[in-house]
Amino acid sequence: MLPLLTAAQIRQVDAYTIANEPVSSIDLMERASKAFVSWFVNHFPDKRNTISVYCGTGNNGGDGLAIASILYEHGYEFINVKIVRFSNKVSPDFAENLQRLQSLNLTTESIEQGQTAPQETSDILIDAILGSGLNKPLAGDYLELVNHLNTLDKTIVAVDVPTGFYTDGEVDSDAAVLKADLVITFQQPKINFLLPESAPFIKCWEAVNIGLHEVFIESLQSPYLWVEEKDIKAVLKPRSRFSHKGTFGHALIIAGQAKTMGAALLCSSACVYAGAGLTTACIPESGLTALNSYQAEIMAVVRKAYEMPELKLDSYSTIAIGPGLGKDEDALALLQYVLEEYKQPIVVDADALNLLAEHPRLMADLPAGSILTPHMKEFDRLFGEHSNWWQRLQTLQQKTQELNIYIVLKNSYTMVGCPDGKVYFNSTSNAAMAVGGMGDVLTGVITALLGQKYTPEQACVTGVYLHGKAGDELALPNRLQVVLPGQVAARIPATIAKLL
């Protein structure tokens, strides 16, 4: 897992690396700039591109100067360096790099305080004005320049962080930020890149390793962790030769109504594909034919209106409740029954979450280690309105600890909050997966993993990763704009196979 740090922590790591690697700060800057360029040339290989590098006078600007030199050495001839001199403060590494640049045949010009921005004819603008050192919203000359550059419709590539964008804390949706088509960021994605508020400011980002001190990064014990493929490979267990269906658990999925049987089918089908030894769906009588024809591997316990179905809850290794369940009295009675009778972790989704929101006292009855899988609206119904995602992140950490549960807050970088306050950010999935029913599949996958004796934490983190990865494998190679939940479910075995 890659720890995700705040800007203040990054500064600490920067200083520690310089002192203890040891490496001089100018050499670390050179390393970061080379890492930037190695990605930049992949994206923009045409050396006839005209490029303007806008440099502030801090270390982000110092990077910009080094990047300009390195690009020039790589054969990019049409480079203009524009030095934004709105501050009298100059960092020592900026000054050093400016001197180094002077020996190259590169044109530099200054934009002084109060001066309007010079004409811009380049195709690509590299934003090295301000980086993670941002300490107040842009105003005055900075604001004017950024607003002006935003009107130019150029391709903008930001160094580390777009100018004006806070890496952590609340992001104002009206903030003045130099909008980036691509951010090449150092060492790790910044926490706010992973929250939806970044969308208007950042089209895409890449993180490049610059070799900061990893032992020290670990020692900071950030609660925020970025999940990578190697982490999932370390968790997934191959099946042993003498295993049998009993080894992989019996999952019960309580879901569906006449009009929403699809949710029950998708959820229980995903549970089968994700490896549950046995899957039973507790569904309304009207859905039985649909179930049997959709997926022969699923068994059924039939529910009748106003009757409690016969369920020996103890015979199941895990239970999921909610997809398409509705919120009528029967649904509430079922949820209450499960909460009273079943003492192992359960997975709560969709309508069962809405029932919890309407009957919050039930929340205290959730078995320890249970998993809630809300999307944003369900999350807000459960825990109150939030005006931004940074607030939601704080609530996630608070509620998982308070209730001793896991919360999977679904989004493009789905967050898994844990009872110890950790939050994992998932790195897979894509916009083609934004289709109704996709959440039902996720619930099925997580439930199957839980039934196979993965811990709730592993089931959440691995389930979310596999679900997104299956969607990526289906959509990305062919640039599909839509993938269907049923396809994602059926893809899970192949996705697991690739990782094992």
Ligand SMILES: NC(=O)C1=CN([C@@H]2O[C@H](COP(=O)(O)OP(=O)(O)OC[C@H]3O[C@@H](n4cnc5c(N)ncnc54)[C@H](O)[C@@H]3O)[C@@H](O)[C@H]2O)[C@H](O)CC1
């Ligand atoms: N991560 C690393 O280890 C490395 C990062 N590098 C680069 O360094 C910048 C951060 O540099 P820093 O000098 O700390 O800050 P900035 O260049 O972002 O800003 C300079 C300066 O500007 C002032 N300032 C902040 N906000 C405002 C504002 N709204 N208006 C006016 N002035 C403002 C403040 O005084 C800042 O100190 C990081 O992003 C990387 O690009 C290293 O090069 C490699 C190692």
Ligand SMILES: [K+]
């Ligand atoms: K920048």
